[in-house]
Amino acid sequence: MKNAKSDELALDFLRVCEAAAIASARTMGQGDRKHSDHVAVEAMRETMDSVEMRGKIVIGEGERDEAPMLYIGEEVGGKGYPEETRAGFPEIDIAVDPLEGTNLCALGANNAIAVLAAAERGGLLNAPDIYMDKIVVGPSCRGAVDIEAPVKYNLKAIAKSLDREIDDLTVIVLDRPRHEQLVNDVREAGARIRLISDGDLSAGISAAVAGTNIHALMGIGGAPEGVLTAAAMKCLNGEIQAKLVYDPKRLSVDASKVPPVEEVHERLKSMGIDDPDKVYSTDDLAPGERIIFAASGVTDGALLKGVRFFGAGKRTHSVVMTTDTKNIRFVDTVHVEGGPDSVIRF
Numbered sequence: 190m191k192n193a194k195s196d197e198l199a200l201d202f203l204r205v206c207e208a209a210a211i212a213s214a215r216t217m218g219q220g221d222r223k224h225s226d227h228v229a230v231e232a233m234r235e236t237m238d239s240v241e242m243r244g245k246i247v248i249g250e251g252e253r254d255e256a257p258m259l260y261i262g263e264e265v266g267g268k269g270y271p272e273e274t275r276a277g278f279p280e281i282d283i284a285v286d287p288l289e290g291t292n293l294c295a296l297g298a299n300n301a302i303a304v305l306a307a308a309e310r311g312g313l314l315n316a317p318d319i320y321m322d323k324i325v326v327g328p329s330c331r332g333a334v335d336i337e338a339p340v341k342y343n344l345k346a347i348a349k350s351l352d353r354e355i356d357d358l359t360v361i362v363l364d365r366p367r368h369e370q371l372v373n374d375v376r377e378a379g380a381r382i383r384l385i386s387d388g389d390l391s392a393g394i395s396a397a398v399a400g401t402n403i404h405a406l407m408g409i410g411g412a413p414e415g416v417l418t419a420a421a422m423k424c425l426n427g428e429i430q431a432k433l434v435y436d437p438k439r440l441s442v443d444a445s446k447v448p449p450v451e452e453v454h455e456r457l458k459s460m461g462i463d464d465p466d467k468v469y470s471t472d473d474l475a476p477g478e479r480i481i482f483a484a485s486g487v488t489d490g491a492l493l494k495g496v497r498f499f500g501a502g503k504r505t506h507s508v509v510m511t512t513d514t515k516n517i518r519f520v521d522t523v524h525v526e527g528g529p530d531s532v533i534r535f
């Protein structure tokens with residue numbers, strides 16, 4: 190992947206995310222999250238095949254036997270090209286979340302996005318689909334936080350890095366029973382909290398972009414979302430620190446609801462993870478040197494607008510970033526469908 194190639198691929202991946210966003214946005218508010226997800230997956234899968242690459246899904250919709258499309262290990266891209274031509278395409282690992290925030294889309298709530306990250310082979314951690322504790326901060330706070338330190342320590346460090354008081358900070362936390370202690374700790378330290386029902390990936394991105402009035406994401410969400418967040422952090426100069434979580438007590442669930450700890454350890458070992466309690470840095474989660482991250486808004490959000498439909502077509506709002514070319518493009522695309530009389534608004 191030379192620079193020009195990364196740029197070209199970035200635009201291809203933009204199209205892939207746009208297609209997934211459009212398909213799922215059509216189902217907004219219908220109350221059927223599985224259907225919303227399904228159409229996003231189908232659209233993403235179909236568009237992906239037109240990309241000139243030898244792609245491999247490393248984070249997807251599940252294991253091969255549980256997902257018909259975009260399963261882990263699935264080969265994507267370069268469809269219809271002769272084998273000799275395809276052999277010249279770059280080898281790329283891909284992490285997808287065709288609809289991050291299925292519930293948000295089903296309810297028409299804010300911050301649902303269609304997202305993917307890509308890197309050279311081996312550039313994205315093949316994370317297990319379990320929970321992950323995360324702390325995500327922006328460039329000014331890089332190196333200042335420690336996921337193993339008390340919440341108050343981290344909030345003090347963030348406040349200092351941003352040259353403000355703790356009570357001027359806003360922390361995003363997923364609204365879950367498992368976060369009772371975390372929420373108490375943040376409140377006690379004096380920071381403001383925004384509790385969200387879903388979508389810690391777009392929340393993490395907001396934390397790394399100045400002007401969103403979000404200064405950190407803290408708490409336990411999905412590990413696959415953690416890898417995608419790390420890919421975004423590489424492009425935005427932000428930081429994520431993370432630890433896998435499998436202890437039912439920390440998840441505030443009955444032990445019968447999650448696989449036994451020994452089973453999780455075995456599974457992690459089989460995936461090459463020997464230390465289940467390792468602290469993952471941004472680079473551990475997304476070690477790639479050539480990372481592309483693309484996301485399109487499905488519903489309106491802090492950073493991206495949702496898909497708008499109108500007579501002559503539809504309009505999508507996306508962000509596409511690469512570590513290679515150091516470009517962060519906010520892309521507002523009008524997909525014209527009408528005839529020659531279509532009116533395009535600024």
Ligand code: VTB
Pocket residue numbers: 289290291363365386387388389390409410411412414
């Ligand atoms: C997490 C979070 C996601 O779903 O995976 C969450 O990372 C699931 O958590 O952003 P629960 O099992 O507690 O519901 C999202 O919020 C949306 O997919």
